[in-house]
Amino acid sequence: MLAAVALVRTADAAEPPDEGDLSYRAHIDSPLRFKCLYGYAADKTGDHAAAIRIFEDCIARWNDVYSMIWLAQILEAGVGVPRDQTRAARLMERGAQVDNDAHASLARYHWGVALAEGRGVPRDPVQARRWLRRAAAEGVADAAEFLDHLDRNTPLNLTKENP
Helix, strand or coil, X not given: CHHHHHHHHHHHHHCCCCCHHHCHHHHCCCCCCCHHXXXXXXXXXXXXXXXXXXXXXXXXXXXXXXXXXXHHHHHHHCCCCCCCHHXXXXXXXXXXXXXXXXXXXXXXXXXXXXXXXXXXXXXXXXXXXXHHHHXXXXXXXXXXXXXXXXXXXXHHHCCCCCC
């Protein structure tokens, strides 16, 4: 009888604790868009594979800009995956072109920075300023600050578009 109790306790100890439906793990395969927010939790807890899986599904299903931004940041840093600056830039470009998403302004900022710095794409200061001005006009303070930085560091502002 003691052997049976010991086996039950060993089996119980091997099972992961029930985290409930507030855990990101409960949402990895969810068909609900709400799961996109859980990709952040997965990434921040170090489960990059789950985060990537969530973000990629959200992008495929809903063209979710929030997921594009987070996946791009993972790819830029090479966290849990090989660094891929080109794919990261393309995700930001895709997100920047979306008009009906609350996170699109932030994607426009990141896309403008990628163009300004030539990160994953050829450097294009004219297009960089275009996207950064749009993001700044939409309230992204970092975009306005980056534009100011570009203006201070561009000799004679020769690459600026006409206002």
